[in-house]
Amino acid sequence: MKGIKLLGLMIGVVVVNIVVLSPGLLGVEIGGDSVLETASGVTLLVVSFLVLAYGSYSLLIKPPHVPAVREVKTHEDYAAALAQFRNVKGLKKEIALAMDQLERLDKKKDTLLDVLAQRFEPSELSYKKFISVIDEVRKLFYLNIRGILNKLSVFDAQEFARFAGQQNKPGLFSNRLVQEKAALYQEYLSHMSGYLGVNEEILLKLDKLLLEISLLGSTDYRDVEEMPCMKEIDQLINQTKYYKQ
Numbered sequence: 001m002k003g004i005k006l007l008g009l010m011i012g013v014v015v016v017n018i019v020v021l022s023p024g025l026l027g028v029e030i031g032g033d034s035v036l037e038t039a040s041g042v043t044l045l046v047v048s049f050l051v052l053a054y055g056s057y058s059l060l061i062k063p064p065h066v067p068a069v070r071e072v073k074t075h076e077d078y079a080a081a082l083a084q085f086r087n088v089k090g091l092k093k094e095i096a097l098a099m100d101q102l103e104r105l106d107k108k109k110d111t112l113l114d115v116l117a118q119r120f121e122p123s124e125l126s127y128k129k130f131i132s133v134i135d136e137v138r139k140l141f142y143l144n145i146r147g148i149l150n151k152l153s154v155f156d157a158q159e160f161a162r163f164a165g166q167q168n169k170p171g172l173f174s175n176r177l178v179q180e181k182a183a184l185y186q187e188y189l190s191h192m193s194g195y196l197g198v199n200e201e202i203l204l205k206l207d208k209l210l211l212e213i214s215l216l217g218s219t220d221y222r223d224v225e226e227m228p229c230m231k232e233i234d235q236l237i238n239q240t241k242y243y244k245q
Contacts, residue, residue, distance in 0.1 A: 013048045075106055078145050085152055090185070094192050098148055101199050105141055108206045109134065115213055126224045130213070133230060134206075136237050141202050144195040151191055205233050 072081050079102055086095045112134055120127035208229040216227070224230060 010052065013052055016048070072146065072149065075102065078102055078142060078149075081149050082145070091152075091192075094148075094189070094196065097196055098145060098199075101141075101196070101203060102145065104203055105138065105199075105206075108203065108210070109138065112206065112210055112213070115210060119213060119216065129224050129230075130209075133233055133237075134209075137202055137206065137233055140237060141199050144199050147195045148192050151188055201236070205229060205236065209233065 072078055079099060082095055082099050082102070085091055086099065088095070112130075116127055116130055120130075122128075209227075212227050212229050216224075
């Protein structure tokens with residue numbers, strides 16, 4: 001995506017230069033009789049270089065802005081916040097799974113909305129019931145991702161990775177210290193695995209819901225509430241109603 005944006009920027013700069021400097025178009029000539037034209041042409045080239053340099057830096061080098069956990073609100077915010085940890089030793093599998101779950105959630109949401117739009121009218125109670133439940137499930141999903149981010153923000157995984165690389169060297173740390181830090185690390189991993197497990201269950205229930213909607217023969221909202229997967233989702237939401245990170 002960044003490469004496409006950079007290519008578009010380069011093409012745009014080239015087109016502008018061609019239009020301005022080509023004889024027969026605007027005809028600004030560098031080195032001609034007009035000092036103003038020469039100055040304008042040189043200025044255009046300098047500005048073009050600066051635009052390309054800044055664009056390349058912004059797209060290829062400059063690290064993306066990652067909001068603090070308390071500022072994370074949108075799907076893109078969650079993805080960016082997780083991405084900053086994806087290369088941390090000891091957490092690569094967990095972060096990769098969390099980012100994959102985020103992507104799958106977005107796709108399932110779009111698919112569910114498309115199927116609902118085909119089966120129901122937005123004014124129908126059935127449609128509103130489905131939308132309400134899907135929104136609640138997504139809130140729970142993002143709450144779990146926020147829980148992961150909170151754990152990552154208070155536990156320096158990179159520090160533990162450095163510690164883990166030194167723990168086998170004799171004389172540096174006592175066995176008690178090594179065991180306590182290892183136990184703390186495992187506790188954090190356990191919490192993260194719990195969040196990931198619940199989110200995987202949410203994704204599975206959304207798959208079941210999609211299947212049940214496709215098989216639904218009635219638009220009666222009372223039938224909707226009796227659907228097995230809807231009951232399972234309601235139960236999951238109620239179980240975590242007072243869920244705290």
